[in-house]
Structure formats: C-alpha cells, structure tokens
Amino acid sequence: MKTSAWVLYRAGADGLALDAPGRLRLEEISLPELGEEDVLAEPLCGSWEANMTHALERSPVDIVAARGEDRIVLGNSGLLRVLRTGPAVTGLREGDVCFLASCGKADRRGYVEQVHAYDSPGTMGMLAKRTVVPARVLAPLPPGTRHDLRRWAACARYWTAWSNWRLAYGTWRLEALEDEVPYVLGWGGGVSLAQCELARLKDGARAAMAASSPGRLALLESKGIHAIDRSAFRDLQYDEERFHTDTTYREAYRAAEQRFLSIVDQFTQGQGASIVIDNIGTPVHRASLKALARGGVLTTCGWKHGMTMKYYRAIACIKRQQYIHTHAANPREVDSIVAFQERHGWLPEVGTVTPWEHIGELSTAYATGKVDGYFPVFEVNAA
Numbered sequence: 001m002k003t004s005a006w007v008l009y010r011a012g013a014d015g016l017a018l019d020a021p022g023r024l025r026l027e028e029i030s031l032p033e034l035g036e037e038d039v040l041a042e043p044l045c046g047s048w049e050a051n052m053t054h055a056l057e058r059s060p061v062d063i064v065a066a067r068g069e070d071r072i073v074l075g076n077s078g079l080l081r082v083l084r085t086g087p088a089v090t091g092l093r094e095g096d097v098c099f100l101a102s103c104g105k106a107d108r109r110g111y112v113e114q115v116h117a118y119d120s121p122g123t124m125g126m127l128a129k130r131t132v133v134p135a136r137v138l139a140p141l142p143p144g145t146r147h148d149l150r151r152w153a154a155c156a157r158y159w160t161a162w163s164n165w166r167l168a169y170g171t172w173r174l175e176a177l178e179d180e181v182p183y184v185l186g187w188g189g190g191v192s193l194a195q196c197e198l199a200r201l202k203d204g205a206r207a208a209m210a211a212s213s214p215g216r217l218a219l220l221e222s223k224g225i226h227a228i229d230r231s232a233f234r235d236l237q238y239d240e241e242r243f244h245t246d247t248t249y250r251e252a253y254r255a256a257e258q259r260f261l262s263i264v265d266q267f268t269q270g271q272g273a274s275i276v277i278d279n280i281g282t283p284v285h286r287a288s289l290k291a292l293a294r295g296g297v298l299t300t301c302g303w304k305h306g307m308t309m310k311y312y313r314a315i316a317c318i319k320r321q322q323y324i325h326t327h328a329a330n331p332r333e334v335d336s337i338v339a340f341q342e343r344h345g346w347l348p349e350v351g352t353v354t355p356w357e358h359i360g361e362l363s364t365a366y367a368t369g370k371v372d373g374y375f376p377v378f379e380v381n382a383a
C-alpha cells in the first residue's frame with residue numbers, strides 16, 4: 001500500500017550538502033506489511049515536538065543515519081484512528097481513536113530508552129496519511145472524553161512532565177518540612193509549563209516561569225503561574241569560554257544574571273527556588289544553580305541548548321541539592337495520568353491547527369521561534 005508522507009532523509013541522501021540541515025519532503029512512500037502485532041492507522045492530528053526539530057537540524061546527531069536508514073517518517077505525539085489490526089492484536093478495533101505513546105524501546109522497568117518515530121529504528125510516526133505501528137505503542141482515549149481532541153493530540157509533553165515532576169517533587173518532599181510549600185521555577189517550554197501547572201494543581205506549589213513573548217506571558221498568568229519576562233535579562237546566555245575571554249560579554253552576562261536572581265529573590269521571598277525545572281541546558285545552567293535554595297532540586301528531561309553541565313559536587317553536597325534526570329513517561333504511568341487529565345482538565349492550550357499541506361512551513365516556523373504558543377498542532381486526516 002502506498003501513502004503520502006512528509007519524510008526526512010539522512011544527511012547527504014537528498015542532494016543537499018552533507019552539513020546542511022534537513023528539510024521535510026512530501027512524497028509517496030510504501031507502507032510496510034502489517035505484522036502480527038501491528039496496526040494500520042490513520043493519524044488524525046499531531047503535535048510538533050522539539051525532538052522533530054532536533055532531527056531536522058541533525059543536532060545533536062543525524063538521527064536518520066543513526067537509525068541506519070535513508071529516510072524516515074517522524075511524529076511521536078498525536079492521535080490516530082485504527083483502520084486494521086494484525087491477527088495477534090487484542091483490545092483494539094477498527095475506528096478506535098488512540099494516543100501514540102512514544103515508547104520505541106523500553107528497559108526492564110518499562111522506561112523509555114528509544115522514542116518511537118524518533119531514534120527507534122524502523123519506526124514510523126504521525127507525518128503520513130496512513131501509518132503502521134506496533135499495537136503496544138497505542139493507548140486508548142478516555143471514552144466519552146469532555147475535552148477537545150486537539151488538546152489530547154498535544155499532550156505527550158504533559159506525560160513527560162508528570163514523570164519528571166513525580167520524581168522531582170518526591171525527592172524535594174523527602175527532606176522538606178511537613179508544612180513547607182515549594183517555590184517552583186521553570187525555564188521556557190511546553191514541558192516546563194505542564195510541570196508548573198501540575199505543581200500548582202496537584203501539590204499546591206507556588207510556580208513562576210520565564211517566557212519571552214506577550215502571548216506566552218499572558219498564558220502563564222491566566223494559569224496562575226507568575227510570569228517572568230525573559231526579555232528583561234536577554235544577555236543571560238552562559239558561554240564558559242567567552243566568560244573567561246571576553247570582558248564585554250562577561251559584564252553583560254553578569255548584569256543579566258543579577259537581574260534574573262533578584263526576580264527569583266522577590267518571587268521566593270529570599271528563600272531561593274525549591275525546584276528549578278531546566279530543560280534548556282548550558283546557557284541557563286549556572287543561573288539555575290544560583291537560583292536554587294538549600295535542599296533544592298534541579299530537575300531536567302531536556303537539553304534544548306546544550307547537554308554539558310558543570311557543577312561543584314562539594315557545594316551540591318553541603319547545600320543538600322539534588323539533580324533529577326528523566327525521559328518520557330513510562331507506559332505504566334499513562335492510565336493514571338490520563339485519568340487525572342480528564343478529571344482536572346490538565347491539558348495543553350492549542351491555537352490554530354496547521355493543515356497537512358503546510359507542515360513543511362510549520363517545521364520552519366518552529367525552528368525559527370515563530371510559533372507563539374507552546375503546542376503547535378497539525379492535521380493529517382479529519383477527525
């Protein structure tokens with residue numbers, strides 16, 4: 001069977017220069033045979049995710065080459081409708097609408113090692129009119145849900161947020177006083193937003209988050225999250241080499257860091273942040289550590305702008321600070337997450353939906369920071 005898909009080639013395989021960033025191309029592809037435990041599905045709508053941009057930018061690696069393939073179909077978050085099931089599939093029928101859960105390969109506890117339709121070889125995602133996926137990566141929508149399907153389509157980062165928050169908050173709680181209420185501070189991004197919301201909703205935390213556009217700042221405030229305007233400290237972009245060699249840069253950085261820390265000081269009434277959510281990485285890591293209270297937790301599941309972090313073990317020990325690292329949610333967590341979402345409406349806010357034909361343009365807009373909300377949704381087939 002043939003279908004139309006937005007594909008990404010490995011570097012050098014699409015006629016572009018080896019070091020050029022990848023581009024999505026709309027092409028006809030052949031679908032693989034339906035295996036015993038596979039499902040033929042039609043993607044309905046999906047959410048553009050940061051890892052799709054990492055794949056296009058081939059940063060930190062050329063994911064297509066790493067999978068040993070020439071071209072792949074990305075898209076690890078969204079909703080699909082079941083069209084046909086392989087003979088060994090149970091519990092799914094034609095017409096069922098399901099989430100695509102991102103677990104490509106898991107460890108013995110069920111935690112994700114490779115992401116479906118990203119770094120897991122041979123997997124196919126949402127960017128195709130028809131797709132073939134193993135039944136185990138599908139999870140059913142809550143029957144009769146009261147929430148808009150487009151919001152559910154974008155909720156994979158809420159699941160990641162849940163898994164990370166569970167560990168970060170649990171760790172902080174171990175040493176906190178019984179009546180202590182945490183101050184949570186998040187850097188930008190959809191996962192961070194989901195965590196700040198969850199921190200308030202589930203655990204009564206006071207949350208603040210940085211953002212740089214008026215739309216995002218207003219969204220944060222509307223959710224009861226104290227909005228920190230990042231444009232007030234634009235020069236907070238740490239670069240160790242420049243810090244040691246470029247005086248003008250160092251002074252600008254220090255002034256920006258000072259502005260940021262005084263905002264944190266005000267928000268936390270001088271105590272420092274109990275939990276800092278940092279999915280950005282190197283440019284903000286130094287400031288994240290300075291913002292952290294004694295007994296604080298620095299938590300991450302992302303490395304948008306840099307994977308390398310330097311910290312002083314002695315200081316972390318003396319201040320009893322903990323560092324949490326997680327990846328996507330465990331499929332075993334999904335049922336309780338979805339039940340919580342249905343009950344409390346803990347779901348992303350979704351704006352205009354990008355039509356199928358314009359997905360290539362969406363990928364460019366996202367890469368150049370021209371998407372205003374946090375959860376850009378695209379349509380593949382009508383729901």
Ligand SMILES: NC(=O)c1ccc[n+]([C@@H]2O[C@H](COP(=O)([O-])OP(=O)(O)OC[C@H]3O[C@@H](n4cnc5c(N)ncnc54)[C@H](OP(=O)(O)O)[C@@H]3O)[C@@H](O)[C@H]2O)c1
Binds near residue numbers: 279328
């Ligand atoms: N492990 C997992 O399962 C998992 C799941 C999802 C995402 N992730 C990773 O987590 C990271 C964040 O993803 P996301 O989807 O939450 O974020 P996102 O929606 O892509 O947004 C990141 C935001 O961070 C802010 N930002 C950008 N550069 C910055 C800088 N230098 N300093 C401070 N803030 C900056 C920008 O917002 P403002 O300009 O408004 O501040 C930007 O929109 C990505 O690397 C992604 O791959 C991991």
